[in-house]
Amino acid sequence: MIDDILEFNRRFVEDKGYERYITSKYPDRKIAIVTCMDTRLVELLPAALGIRNGDVKLIKNAGGVISSPFSTAVRSVLVGIYELGVEDVMVIGHSDCGAQHISGDEMIRLMLERGISQKAIDMCRYFDIDFDQWLSGFETIERSVHESVKVLREHPLIPKDVRIWGFIIDSTTGKLTPVE
Numbered sequence: 158m159i160d161d162i163l164e165f166n167r168r169f170v171e172d173k174g175y176e177r178y179i180t181s182k183y184p185d186r187k188i189a190i191v192t193c194m195d196t197r198l199v200e201l202l203p204a205a206l207g208i209r210n211g212d213v214k215l216i217k218n219a220g221g222v223i224s225s226p227f228s229t230a231v232r233s234v235l236v237g238i239y240e241l242g243v244e245d246v247m248v249i250g251h252s253d254c255g256a257q258h259i260s261g262d263e264m265i266r267l268m269l270e271r272g273i274s275q276k277a278i279d280m281c282r283y284f285d286i287d288f289d290q291w292l293s294g295f296e297t298i299e300r301s302v303h304e305s306v307k308v309l310r311e312h313p314l315i316p317k318d319v320r321i322w323g324f325i326i327d328s329t330t331g332k333l334t335p336v337e
Contacts, residue, residue, distance in 0.1 A: 180211030187244040189214040189237040191230055191305065193221035193251055197328045202249070205331030214243060220256030220295065221249060223305035226312055234309065238319055245320045248305045250298040250336075251328045257295055261288030298325055302336040 169175065186208070192198060194217040203209065216233045223230050237243035265278055265288055282288070295301035306323040309315055323336035 178210045183241050184211070184213050184237070184243060186212045187242050188212070188247060189216060189234055189243045189245075190247045190249055191216045191218075191221055191223065191234065192247075192249040192326075193217065193254060193256065194219055195251060195254065195328065198251060198326070201328070201331050202326060205326060205333065214241060219259075220254055220301060221251070221305070222256070222295065222301055223248065223308045224291075226308055231309070231312065235314060238315065243319070245322065246309060247322045247324060248302050248309070249324045249326050249333070250302040250305075251326045252298065253328050254298055257298060257301070259292060259294040261290070261292045264288065264292040299336055306336070 190202075190206075190213050192202060192215070214233070214237045216230055216237075218230055225231075234243070234246055237246075268278065269275065278288075295304075302323040302325060306321050309321045315321075325334045325336055326332070327334075
């Protein structure tokens with residue numbers, strides 16, 4: 158599969174397929190979107206929102222969650238605001254999210270099945286990694302979006318003039334619903 162991707166890439170560059178995607182690093186719409194890495198959203202989310210290459214900064218992770226005030230997602234939002242001119246941040250969760258029901262215990266079980274040693278897991282715990290907090294899912298997508306929006310709105314390093322929005326996108330139809 159990787160060989161196919163590399164071959165496609167070689168032809169893409171050779172045929173100058175990139176030319177239609179050339180844009181600047183600054184988001185034209187001054188928006189950052191924090192959303193899930195779900196495969197159903199790769200093309201659906203931009204199509205449903207009418208965004209194109211160059212319009213927004215797209216920040217993806219499992220669940221589209223702001224897990225802590227100093228997570229990499231927040232770091233990306235801060236870079237977007239201070240370096241790239243972002244004025245609005247949208248947190249977009251989605252229906253039927255696979256990250257919702259994960260748990261630290263289940264992830265550890267899967268790690269052990271794949272050959273990760275108990276010693277490696279214990280070492281992580283020794284360094285204060287709380288697997289239940291770090292790898293857990295969430296109760297409902299509405300609550301997850303609400304909590305992520307709250308972290309951003311209350312963040313001491315995010316200026317009050319940056320607007321923070323919360324939404325859920327239907328992973329089949331693309332319908333966007335606001336979360337209060």
